[in-house]
Amino acid sequence: MSAGPNSVVETFELARRRALRRQWLQSGLGLLVFSLILGVSFQRSQLFSSEIGGDPLGRIGEFLVRMTPSLQGEVLFESRSTPGSLASWYYDLPVWLAAIWQTIEMAIIATVLGSLGAVVASLLCASNLMPWRPVRFIVRRSLEVTRTMPDLVLALILVAAFGVGPLPGVITLSISTMGGLGKLFAEINEEVDPRQLEALDAAGAGTLNKIRYGVFPQVLPAYASYGLLRLEGNLAAAGALGIVGAGGIGLELQRAITYTEYNTYLAILILMVSMIFLIDLLSETIRHRLIRLDEGGQ
């Protein structure tokens, strides 16, 4: 054991080199596995296969060009029968607007019903409100299951049961809203200030009164804000659900696709996007007001 300064440096250098080598090896191995997965994925998903003619970017570009309508400046505001006018592009506007309204109604009803379900479920699985562990466990697990279940699969099954129309769409969205919001609401419930609950306990209030006067005043603004956020998501989802027969604008899009009316895709897409955009703006304003109310009220 020669404890000279040299040997200390040498041991350090050795250890450092070993650590570096191990690090390189690890990241190299990680990179290898990663690129292997990526390569197999690209191969499996036929991204560059010759079956569909290769050149994916070119085909996307070509398709985007085909979607744009050939509007002509001089006849832009002519009647429907003139090709190249705005009206001929949006030839079925009243029907589409009705479908958009139906989509909005679906989203609103589903959000309301789903939030009501979520409130009940969240009270049942909040550890400070529900003393029985098994109930909490069961409710939590079933919320998890509803969250993992893909919307569209549920919609397909419900369309088979209830027939084509908005009803299966509303039920699907309500269930998934309940799953998503139930978990969030339960977390909010668990962060409630316990002093108010204790005060109500001391006054001899029952469970329902405790929830009414101790929990709701604290959590309602947060509930409303999350509910509105969910409404935005449900609107996009409701638009998509129509594609499997659950009503709304998705049905119209599906019809346009069946008849390969490329220009109509873009027309309906623009309608859908502007609907989502408008509702986003509206709900954002309301949410900001709610947050301000919440802060002002404290």
Next chain:
Amino acid sequence: MTLVAPSGDTAPPAVHSPWPGLIRGTFATAACLAALAAMMIDLKMAPETLLSGSSKLGRFIASMVPPSDGGDSLRILRSLAETFAMAVAGTALAIVAALPLGLLGAKTVVSNGLLHFLFRRCLDIFRGVPALVWALIFISAFGLGPFAGVVALAFADIPNLAKLFAETLENCDRGPVEGARASGVSKILEIRFGLVPQVAPVLASQCLYYLESNFRHAAVLGIVGAGGIGFELDERIRIFAFDQVAYIVLLYMLCVAALDFVSRQLRARLA
């Protein structure tokens, strides 16, 4: 909630008669309920359709037990793997496209306010289009198959990821970058040692999160014909083979849970 009077000479609200508030509240509630009921009627949500549908649904659920693989478990597993492959490929494409877009969207890179606003709004607009809609469009462009699904997943993610990347870049600490610059290194080294160590873990964990969500979306895309497990599911729902549907859904949920677990572990290590 507010029981304290805002200023000296007004009486506290609790002293006022509660009637106006109560009446207004009742009216508002009644109006909301009426609007909701009107919407339900407009959507033809009649109780009898609900009842007849429920009895059918009950029969479906009853036929789900016991789940069976229908002697096709190899094919089901293969299409699950295909779904995962779609998710990986779609996420990878989205990341490649979103990185430059995120750079353009960051206020610290493009400091022109108007440009920044326009770019962000543009991303917002495209964020509204769900993956399923993209899938429908790309299927009619490229034909049935996983390729359309991959492109659809990528298109749906690009605006979201670009926005997240831009925000990550904006929120990073300028200190290390300035420190690197102070030591007189080149611009590339400045980014390599000042910026990348800060943002890389955040970006990677966001990408993993999107991989998870894409796995869920990819499963659904098959229903409209974009390959993967959704196609198998759709086929079996159409012939009312609900025992096999239950089998696939259970298997799929297991896969989702496994992927969530792995990605959570990876993200915890990154953080």
